[in-house]
Every structure is written in C-alpha cells, then in structure tokens.
Amino acid sequence: MKTHLPITLVFILHSFFILQAQNFEIDTQLFASGLNQPLGIENVGDSRLFIPEKPGTISIVNANGSVEPTPFLDITNLVTTNGERGLLGLAFHPNYTTNGYFYVNYTNTSGNTVISRFSVSADNPNLADENTELQLLTYNQPFANHNGGDLTFGPDGMLYIASGDGGSGGDPGERAQSLNTLLGKILRLNVDIAAPYIPNNNPFVNDGDNQTLGEIWAYGLRNPFRISFDSANGDFWIGDVGQNEIEEINKVTQNPAAVNYGWRCFEGNSTYDDTSDCLNSFSPHTPPIIDYTQTNGRCSVTGGRVYRGPDFSNLTGVYIFADFCSGELASIDSSQNVNFTTPTNGSSFVGFGTNDTNMLFVADIGGSIYKIVDNIALGVHSQNDTPAITxxxxxxxxxxxxxxxxxxxxxxxxxxxxxxxxxxxxxxxxxxxxxxxxxxxxxxxxxxxxxxxxxxxxxxx
Incomplete structure (x- = not known):
C-alpha cells in the first residue's frame, strides 16, 4: 500500500551534517520536578507556569521552580486516563486577567472528548472553581488512541483544537478526509459568541452542504500532537504523529482556512493509501515542511514552538520540537535545515510552552519541566557524544x-x-x-x- 516519493541526496546530507554549520546547540536545564505526568506548559502573563497533567489536574509552578501543593484544578473524577486519554490540553482566554476563563480538552469517563470552560476562583488566583464547568463541545472517540488533545488561541482570538483521527491504525473509517466528522481535524471556535460557538467565516459554514461540519478549520491529520502559533508572525505549526514509517511537521503561513494536510492518502511526503478512494476523490493537499523516518529509535513526534525568547539570540526564529520515543530534541531553522540532538536531561518530551518573558520550556511526562538553553551561548560542551548502543x-x-x-x-x-x-x-x-x-x-x-x-x-x- 505504501510507496515513497524520492528524497534528494542534498537534503539527506544537509540534514546529517548541519550540526557542523549551526551556531547553536540545544540542550535542557531542569527547572521543576515532582509533577504527575505533565503534558504541557501555559502562562497567564505573570511568573507562574500552569501545567496540565494527564490524570486530570493542573499544577502551578512558581518562578523559582517550586510546585504549589494544591492543584489549580482537579477534575480527576471526570477524566479517563488509560492509553492516550486524559486531561490533554489547556488554554487561557486572551482576556483571562479580566474574565478568568480558561479551557481544557479532556477524555471523559465514557472515553469521549470534551472541550470545557472553567473559571478561576474569585478570591484565590491559584485556585480554579471546579463548579464552573461549561461544556462547549463534545465528540465521540471510537478508539482509545489518537485523541490529539491540544488547544490554543490564535492571533485572531479564536480557539483552535487539535483532533486525532479516532484511532486504531491506518484511519479505518477514513475520518481524516471526511468533512462529516470532527476527527482528524483542526477545529476553530469563537468562545465569545453563543453556542455552538462556530465562527461565520469558518470554511464549511456556508458551503451549501448540510453534511459538512462548521467547526472544521483544516483536515487530513492523523494525530496532531501539539499545535502552536509563531508569536512573531502568526504562522501555524503542527506535529502530526505518523503511522509506521514517517513523522511530520506541518507549517502554513498566516494559517489559511480549509487546508488539507494529506492523511490518510499521504504519510509525510509518501503515499500511504493508493486505492481509488484517495486517487479519485482526494483534494489538493499541503505537504509537510519536513518529515523524518521512524529510525534511530524515533517513532512519535511532539510538536513544539518557534523560539522567541530573550536569552539565546541564535535560536530566534528556530522551531524546536521533539521525538517522544528517541528522547531527542530537534530544530528547524529558517532554511528548513533539521537537526536532532539528545539533551543532557529529560527524555519523554510531550509538550512545550513559554513563560511571561517567552523563555521556552519542555515537559517530560516522567514529571519534570526543563528550560531550553543554547550550550554554545552558555559556553559549555555537549555531553551527548555516546557511541551507538543497541x-x-x-x-x-x-x-x-x-x-x-x-x-x-x-x-x-x-x-x-x-x-x-x-x-x-x-x-x-x-x-x-x-x-x-x-x-x-x-x-x-x-x-x-x-x-x-x-x-x-x-x-x-
């Protein structure tokens, strides 16, 4: 079923030797520990970091790396955590400092996805009011994997939601290419209007087809695990986990509507499904900015962030992401050069985020938060020259x-x-x-x- 498009020798050699030409060396420094399966990192414009945790809690990490003893939110009674389920995403309203609203993406006890709004406590900024839940959107998950789960506000003030294709393997229901289901999509909601919160300018609202769903902004995704907007220019980035061979990073400038990212007809830049369903009905798609094979222990991409922090000027504009299985961090520079490196600390990286000054951090599901640093700028040497181990x-x-x-x-x-x-x-x-x-x-x-x-x-x- 799978055939591969040619990959140029120039790209392979450039990706392999790019470390020699780079003027930065990405690494990690421990910032906080003792968390319970952290999956992401968010901030509200002050020195605190808010950490969504898979079992159903949100913890607060202070500026000195200490963890508040009481969770900001605890909805463990609402959340299912087996497999790839859990409390998977967190986003704060752009006007959080005045309205106190924040949004979560979790798997409920029936195994289905829930997008809900909660409010901060009126008298304690370190505590949410668990009784303020307002469910904005729910949709069924046919399998326990490929929940996606991330959510973030875009430069347009809309809430973007990453939805996986529903799971199993190979998208057996062909959901990612169907506009009649919310699975395998990027969804877009306007949380400041009345239910069902669908913006009038979503691409399929007025398409004349009453079967298409208005929440859909983009489609053709397998398991988009971490999405982000470049804070400098609004470019939209997606890390989409592959099937058995290829991982991919997608990027679109200014985040246009109705983009088809290609799955399941394509896995990365390679044909996955060459049957008539894909060949005859497939609309033009936007290929990934880069893809990489599941070799050298790599098997599951974690989408990242474009570095816009104040500390390491050589990293400015570089997109930093990770592979969960290999424990590597990776970078894509403005020329689309890719480099993988094994950091000194951490391994099972599942999410990136920034603080109020745009310092970049990464979450390790083992319980720690690390700051992203540039060893060359710090004047230290890499410790990651371990020979090949099998x-x-x-x-x-x-x-x-x-x-x-x-x-x-x-x-x-x-x-x-x-x-x-x-x-x-x-x-x-x-x-x-x-x-x-x-x-x-x-x-x-x-x-x-x-x-x-x-x-x-x-x-x-």
Whole structure:
C-alpha cells in the first residue's frame, strides 16, 4: 500500500551534517520536578507556569521552580486516563486577567472528548472553581488512541483544537478526509459568541452542504500532537504523529482556512493509501515542511514552538520540537535545515510552552519541566557524544541485552505514561528480564559511568 516519493541526496546530507554549520546547540536545564505526568506548559502573563497533567489536574509552578501543593484544578473524577486519554490540553482566554476563563480538552469517563470552560476562583488566583464547568463541545472517540488533545488561541482570538483521527491504525473509517466528522481535524471556535460557538467565516459554514461540519478549520491529520502559533508572525505549526514509517511537521503561513494536510492518502511526503478512494476523490493537499523516518529509535513526534525568547539570540526564529520515543530534541531553522540532538536531561518530551518573558520550556511526562538553553551561548560542551548502543532482541518477549561499551551502566525503563517500571545497575553482557512487563512500547534510558546517556525504544510482546 505504501510507496515513497524520492528524497534528494542534498537534503539527506544537509540534514546529517548541519550540526557542523549551526551556531547553536540545544540542550535542557531542569527547572521543576515532582509533577504527575505533565503534558504541557501555559502562562497567564505573570511568573507562574500552569501545567496540565494527564490524570486530570493542573499544577502551578512558581518562578523559582517550586510546585504549589494544591492543584489549580482537579477534575480527576471526570477524566479517563488509560492509553492516550486524559486531561490533554489547556488554554487561557486572551482576556483571562479580566474574565478568568480558561479551557481544557479532556477524555471523559465514557472515553469521549470534551472541550470545557472553567473559571478561576474569585478570591484565590491559584485556585480554579471546579463548579464552573461549561461544556462547549463534545465528540465521540471510537478508539482509545489518537485523541490529539491540544488547544490554543490564535492571533485572531479564536480557539483552535487539535483532533486525532479516532484511532486504531491506518484511519479505518477514513475520518481524516471526511468533512462529516470532527476527527482528524483542526477545529476553530469563537468562545465569545453563543453556542455552538462556530465562527461565520469558518470554511464549511456556508458551503451549501448540510453534511459538512462548521467547526472544521483544516483536515487530513492523523494525530496532531501539539499545535502552536509563531508569536512573531502568526504562522501555524503542527506535529502530526505518523503511522509506521514517517513523522511530520506541518507549517502554513498566516494559517489559511480549509487546508488539507494529506492523511490518510499521504504519510509525510509518501503515499500511504493508493486505492481509488484517495486517487479519485482526494483534494489538493499541503505537504509537510519536513518529515523524518521512524529510525534511530524515533517513532512519535511532539510538536513544539518557534523560539522567541530573550536569552539565546541564535535560536530566534528556530522551531524546536521533539521525538517522544528517541528522547531527542530537534530544530528547524529558517532554511528548513533539521537537526536532532539528545539533551543532557529529560527524555519523554510531550509538550512545550513559554513563560511571561517567552523563555521556552519542555515537559517530560516522567514529571519534570526543563528550560531550553543554547550550550554554545552558555559556553559549555555537549555531553551527548555516546557511541551507538543497541538493544537485542527488539521486540522481545522476555529479556534483552544492551551492547554496552563500558563495564556497566544504569538502566531505567519507562512505560508510555512516563512511569518508571525498572531501574538497575546492569553489567556488560548481563541479560535484562522483562517478562513481568505488560505488552507495549517502553522507553529505555541507559546512563554510562561518566554520565553520558542514550535513549532507546523497546517493544515488549
């Protein structure tokens, strides 16, 4: 079913050697820890960071990195968290300082998506009123995966919602290309008008077809995991998780309406579905700005942000994103050069955000928030020159070995929720037993005696 479009040798070589030409080196510095599966980072124009957490809470991190003991919001009783479900997104109204409104995207106890508005407490800025929920939109999720979940306000004041294709694999319901479902889409709401909150200038409101849904702004997405607007020019960026081969980053200038991003007819720049349904009815699509293959442990893109912070001028205008499986950060510069790097700290990156001065941070689902830094500007050297390490067999049913180059290493294994399920000092050639682990995807972190580390994907069956 899959055929690949040619990729030029120039692009491959340029992507591989670009590190030598860059004048920055992205890394992380620990800012806060002790959080419960953080998925994102937001601010309200002051020094606090608001952290949505998968189980259904929002925590506040202060300017010194301390975490407020009481969550800003706790709706764990409303939220389902198995698989890719949970409290997945948070956005504050542009006029939050005057109206106190904020919006969340969560999976309810029936497994379906809910977009709701809450209000801050009238007498405590660090506490929301859990009794103020107003549901703006709900829609069914046929499977537990591909919920999407992000939401953000655009420069136009509209609320944008990232919706996955409904799950399973390969979009079996062909939902992403259908305008009769909200799945596999970017949705756009005007939260300042009456229900159903659909702006009159959404592209399918007055299209003459009563089957198309007015909430849709763009379509053709598989699992858009993190969306963002460039604060300098309004460009719209999407990290869309691929099927079995290709991850992609999408970018459109000024965020035009009715963009078709291509799934499931295309996975990245490669044909995924060459059947007549796609060939005969597929409308012109906008290809990704870059795509990359699921090699070197990479398997799940986390969309990021364009750096507009005050600290590292060489990063200005650079789009910084991550791969959840490999534990790498990555960058796209103005010439669309791509570079992957393994940071000193953190691995399971799931969301980016800024503080009130545009400092950029990244969330690790294991419980930490890291500040994005430029090692060259700081005058420090990278510690991430660990030679290639392999895991065999992979997939495995009961055990595996690591090709350690030193006598021993610290080995940590995490499930896809960021929970540590194994930790041990492992000797060279020692077999690691995992027969007690459930089937699924795991992240293996290997730390050498000198502090160098590598992150690998492990599949247990």
């Amino acid at each position: 895991i065999t067999p992979n997939p495995t049913q009961s055990s595996f070995n690591i090709s350690l180059l030193e006598d021993y290493a610290q080995v940590e294994i995490f499930n896809i929720s960021g929970q540590q399920v194994f930790q041990k000092r492992v000797n060279k050639d020692e077999e690691i037993q995992v027969s007690n682990l459930a089937e699924g995807l795991y992240i293996v972190r290997i730390i050498s005696p000198t502090g160098k580390h590598s992150v690998k994907k492990l599949i247990k069956y």
